[in-house]
Amino acid sequence: MKTARIMLALVVAFLLGAAAPTGQIYAVDATASSLSAKVPFLGIGRKSAGFPEVSGTIRLDRQRPQDIALDVKIDARALTAGDNLTLSRLKGEKFFWVEKYPQVRFVGREMKLTSPTEGSVDGELTARGVTRPVTLDVTFDRPPAQALPGEAISLTGKTRINRYDFGMKSYRLIVGKYVEIELKARMVPQA
Numbered sequence: 001m002k003t004a005r006i007m008l009a010l011v012v013a014f015l016l017g018a019a020a021p022t023g024q025i026y027a028v029d030a031t032a033s034s035l036s037a038k039v040p041f042l043g044i045g046r047k048s049a050g051f052p053e054v055s056g057t058i059r060l061d062r063q064r065p066q067d068i069a070l071d072v073k074i075d076a077r078a079l080t081a082g083d084n085l086t087l088s089r090l091k092g093e094k095f096f097w098v099e100k101y102p103q104v105r106f107v108g109r110e111m112k113l114t115s116p117t118e119g120s121v122d123g124e125l126t127a128r129g130v131t132r133p134v135t136l137d138v139t140f141d142r143p144p145a146q147a148l149p150g151e152a153i154s155l156t157g158k159t160r161i162n163r164y165d166f167g168m169k170s171y172r173l174i175v176g177k178y179v180e181i182e183l184k185a186r187m188v189p190q191a
Helices: 002-019 084-091
Strands: 024-028 034-041 045-051 054-060 069-075 103-113 118-127 130-140 153-162 178-189
Touching: 045 084, 054 178, 103 130, 118 153
Parallel strands: none
Antiparallel strands: 024 054, 024 178, 034 045, 034 178, 054 069, 069 103, 103 118, 118 130, 130 153, 153 178
């Protein structure tokens, strides 16, 4: 009976180990990472906003980089803008509504590399409680397949979203529909 329990425990441990995700886990270095957004304004210029508080984790397997697990969180309450009026509107109910929805989140599940350092990550963006599919075009500072254990990796990610898809429909005549987003992230390996 005791031998049977030991064998069962070994089999369960083996199966759990085989099902566990592989790869290096990285944490987003909050001091060296940021997100910015730009939107057309009055048809002649652009308004910009910054999201300086970025956190999250990334699991990246050097042998299977397509199996990325990316979870980036942005603190919308820390949003910055060029002037106080724009800042108060962006934080208000008609845009990010930070009192009710303090976090913006991107979860990436699959990466397609088009070169050793470039590709795209398919995932979902959640803002204002609305989740939509988004593709993030990424550029790494070095090929992720060549990253050594314990070595930090930096990436730049870009995407374009329709703000209306996330319930941000106000000021249609003066604020453009499409928002250009850029993420700059330094990822530090975790033990």
